[in-house]
Amino acid sequence: MSTPDLDMTDFFHSRSVYQNPYPYYESLRAHGPAWREPHQGVVMVTGYQEAMAVYNDPATFSSCNAMIGPFAQFPVPLEGDDISGIIEEYRDDLPFGDQLPTFDPPNHTAQRALLNRLITPKRLKENEEFMWRLADRQIAEFVSRGECEFVGDYAVPFTLLVIADLLGVPEVDHDSFRAELGATGGSVKAHKPLEFLYDTFTAYIEDRRRAPRDDVMTILATTTFPDGTLPDVRDVMLIASNLFAAGQETTARLIGTTLYTLAERPELQQLLRDERSRIPAFIEEMVRLESPIQGDFRLSKVPTTVGDVEIGAGTTVMLLNGAANRDPREFDHPDVLELDRVNGRQHLGFGFGIHTCVGAPLARAETRVSLERILDAMADIRISDAAHGPADDRRFEYTPTFMLRGFEELHLEFTPVA
Numbered sequence: 001m002s003t004p005d006l007d008m009t010d011f012f013h014s015r016s017v018y019q020n021p022y023p024y025y026e027s028l029r030a031h032g033p034a035w036r037e038p039h040q041g042v043v044m045v046t047g048y049q050e051a052m053a054v055y056n057d058p059a060t061f062s063s064c065n066a067m068i069g070p071f072a073q074f075p076v077p078l079e080g081d082d083i084s085g086i087i088e089e090y091r092d093d094l095p096f097g098d099q100l101p102t103f104d105p106p107n108h109t110a111q112r113a114l115l116n117r118l119i120t121p122k123r124l125k126e127n128e129e130f131m132w133r134l135a136d137r138q139i140a141e142f143v144s145r146g147e148c149e150f151v152g153d154y155a156v157p158f159t160l161l162v163i164a165d166l167l168g169v170p171e172v173d174h175d176s177f178r179a180e181l182g183a184t185g186g187s188v189k190a191h192k193p194l195e196f197l198y199d200t201f202t203a204y205i206e207d208r209r210r211a212p213r214d215d216v217m218t219i220l221a222t223t224t225f226p227d228g229t230l231p232d233v234r235d236v237m238l239i240a241s242n243l244f245a246a247g248q249e250t251t252a253r254l255i256g257t258t259l260y261t262l263a264e265r266p267e268l269q270q271l272l273r274d275e276r277s278r279i280p281a282f283i284e285e286m287v288r289l290e291s292p293i294q295g296d297f298r299l300s301k302v303p304t305t306v307g308d309v310e311i312g313a314g315t316t317v318m319l320l321n322g323a324a325n326r327d328p329r330e331f332d333h334p335d336v337l338e339l340d341r342v343n344g345r346q347h348l349g350f351g352f353g354i355h356t357c358v359g360a361p362l363a364r365a366e367t368r369v370s371l372e373r374i375l376d377a378m379a380d381i382r383i384s385d386a387a388h389g390p391a392d393d394r395r396f397e398y399t400p401t402f403m404l405r406g407f408e409e410l411h412l413e414f415t416p417v418a
């Protein structure tokens with residue numbers, strides 16, 4: 001693909017760029033590690049160190065626009081040398097204003113502490129045991145066919161049910177979660193009604209507070225803030241919903257990308273079959289090279305600089321994880337998958353700083369368990385030429401948004417292992 005002309009390409013409205021954003025990122029990088037794009041006035045950060053500096057400075061940069069960037073419209077102009085007051089007054093009116101990634105300290109600190117008390121090492125261990133069983137069950141649904149649409153048949157339902165289990169959704173309700181959240185053989189395109197999650201978790205939490213049982217949902221319902229106070233039902237319900245919103249599609253995309261890569265590279269597939277201990281390094285490289293969350297936004301509260309770009313208060317900044325993870329100043333041969341990379345885990349695919357992904361260990365475990373079980377059950381995994389075209393002319397549809405990267409559908413063929 002040729003290098004896009006940045007004057008002609010509005011990143012925030014360029015569906016074609018999302019199919020392959022890397023040439024666009026390189027055009028940005030040619031202007032330096034941070035550069036103000038001319039269409040929405042967003043300061044685009046492609047430099048690794050420059051992105052880290054912003055991630056590390058929540059006093060200067062608010063996360064109130066983390067998920068929507070330039071589409072966070074305040075009802076008043078963002079004027080003045082300190083817009084902190086305006087942010088606090090209107091943050092609840094912004095889209096996703098009730099989601100943890102958009103919170104700033106001190107509220108963020110409190111809610112994150114609550115979340116950390118919910119996802120305990122014990123819970124994660126039990127959840128991983130569930131993952132192994134679930135992976136087998138999920139693969140059994142299609143393995144005998146020797147083909148599948150991997151995103152809908154495996155990645156979406158698997159990631160959905162792992163989070164359901166983590167939160168203690170009773171197994172009898174798993175089918176209704178699958179149905180309601182559109183994960184029964186559909187794709188990541190499926191509609192995700194947050195209302196369903198809000199209503200269902202509110203009911204669970206109220207029920208367990210009224211009549212505690214010996215189950216994980218009761219622990220979720222009765223966990224307190226570190227200072228001993230009991231959170232509102234709404235706080236817990238929001239955290240539970242946040243975990244689905246933040247953790248399901250992202251991990252589904254990562255698992256899809258790993259399978260695509262193994263299917264296109266038989267020698268790599270063989271290597272990982274023979275040397276399973278290299279799977280974690282492979283997963284890190286996939287998060288680095290095809291970051292499921294391509295970027296996170298911040299809003300400057302006061303005048304400051306990003307890289308060497310001077311910005312006023314109220315400027316939208318986009319931290320392009322997908323570009324910073326290919327910064328040649330940080331990663332040698334940045335576009336190449338290298339299992340032996342010494343700084344392979346230091347990518348920004350899970351963000352950095354106070355908002356760094358709480359689900360990163362979970363996403364890594366989900367992908368590792370999936371790959372182990374898939375390599376056990378499916379030999380000679382290949383891309384379906386019938387669905388995606390011949391090897392020298394593949395056609396894939398990527399998620400049509402600037403935030404996320406991954407396949408909408410991935411048709412695979414393989415030989416079932418008897």
Ligand code: HEM
Nearest residue numbers: 066100101246247250251254292296350351355357359363
């Ligand atoms: C491959 C999969 C995943 C990727 C690439 C990913 C990426 C990220 C990134 C980049 C952030 C930082 C956002 C920011 O700073 O604005 C983040 C935050 C978050 N992630 Fe993940 N994530 C993944 C999986 C998960 C999973 C499985 C869960 C939970 C079950 C999860 C829950 C969260 C939550 C709750 C936050 C917000 C944390 C905060 O604001 O303090 N993520 N994730």
